[in-house]
Amino acid sequence: MNTTNNTVLVTGGSAGIGFELAALFAEKGNQVIITGRDEHRLKTAVARLKNTTGILSDVTDPAQVDELVTRINKDFPGLNIVVNNAGKAYYYKLGDEIDVAEKAAEEMQTNYLAPIRLTEKLLPLLKRQKEAAIVNVSSIVAFAPGRRLATYAASKAALHAYTRTLRLTLEKTAPNVRVFELMPPLVNTEFSKVIGGENGIPPRQVAEDLLKALAENNYEIHVGNTAYVYQLSLSSPAEALKLMNAAE
Numbered sequence: 001m002n003t004t005n006n007t008v009l010v011t012g013g014s015a016g017i018g019f020e021l022a023a024l025f026a027e028k029g030n031q032v033i034i035t036g037r038d039e040h041r042l043k044t045a046v047a048r049l050k051n052t053t054g055i056l057s058d059v060t061d062p063a064q065v066d067e068l069v070t071r072i073n074k075d076f077p078g079l080n081i082v083v084n085n086a087g088k089a090y091y092y093k094l095g096d097e098i099d100v101a102e103k104a105a106e107e108m109q110t111n112y113l114a115p116i117r118l119t120e121k122l123l124p125l126l127k128r129q130k131e132a133a134i135v136n137v138s139s140i141v142a143f144a145p146g147r148r149l150a151t152y153a154a155s156k157a158a159l160h161a162y163t164r165t166l167r168l169t170l171e172k173t174a175p176n177v178r179v180f181e182l183m184p185p186l187v188n189t190e191f192s193k194v195i196g197g198e199n200g201i202p203p204r205q206v207a208e209d210l211l212k213a214l215a216e217n218n219y220e221i222h223v224g225n226t227a228y229v230y231q232l233s234l235s236s237p238a239e240a241l242k243l244m245n246a247a248e
């Protein structure tokens with residue numbers, strides 16, 4: 001699909017991967033809208049970006065999502081790309097924690113249920129556009145979980161399954177809306193600090209891979225060494241699991 005002259009919403013666009021996605025979309029001549037929960041962080045990000053509007057909105061709060069969707073329909077009726085990027089992860093070992101179910105619920109709310117809610121609410125608008133896309137940001141751990149990211153990996157595996165079936169469905173019912181899945185490996189952001197994120201790839205590389213994949217209509221985007229782990233997970237799921245847990 002075309003990667004210029006779009007109107008793009010990036011959830012969680014005030015930092016990390018979302019910020020770099022917003023920056024690259026803006027540089028390529030797209031109108032960009034970013035969201036986040038922290039007003040100062042959002043304003044600071046908007047000041048560093050061109051062609052970008054910031055809207056304070058928590059993806060896990062249905063009322064705030066409704067407000068966001070109303071605002072987009074009113075002020076950005078040409079919206080044609082939605083990037084479900086905002087994410088949440090807890091890093092811990094199963095058995096060490098007494099509130100694992102609460103952590104899992106939070107991860108599911110942010111990583112799985114929020115993209116579904118926003119997608120459902122924006123689909124009528126997307127269907128009206130000549131060409132549109134939904135990009136769900138999952139992770140390498142959707143294929144092979146790391147033992148300290150057990151419930152996070154499960155939430156991304158759920159998002160992966162949903163994304164595949166959404167693509168299958170829309171191919172028949174709304175072929176103008178393409179469904180992409182962006183699967184980064186370890187990326188150097190605030191989010192990944194606790195898991196050695198400084199050894200990860202720069203977020204800019206993730207953004208460049210997304211823009212290239214959009215242009216080529218490559219729907220499953222295996223960024224960096226996600227490509228290798230994905231292939232390994234097909235040929236030997238046990239080896240892929242071992243590789244993802246080699247550090248401990």
Ligand SMILES: NC(=O)c1ccc[n+]([C@@H]2O[C@H](COP(=O)([O-])OP(=O)(O)OC[C@H]3O[C@@H](n4cnc5c(N)ncnc54)[C@H](OP(=O)(O)O)[C@@H]3O)[C@@H](O)[C@H]2O)c1
Nearest residue numbers: 012014015016017036037038058059086087187189191192
């Ligand atoms: N970094 C990695 O190694 C890595 C690897 C694979 C996949 N991913 C995925 O990539 C995505 C982005 O990760 P990142 O590393 O860029 O994270 P990050 O550096 O922590 O940035 C997260 C962004 O999302 C916003 N955000 C968080 N929760 C939100 C909520 N409930 N509603 C709205 N905005 C929210 C944050 O702003 P506020 O805090 O102000 O809301 C911030 O702008 C996530 O889905 C993550 O799972 C990351």
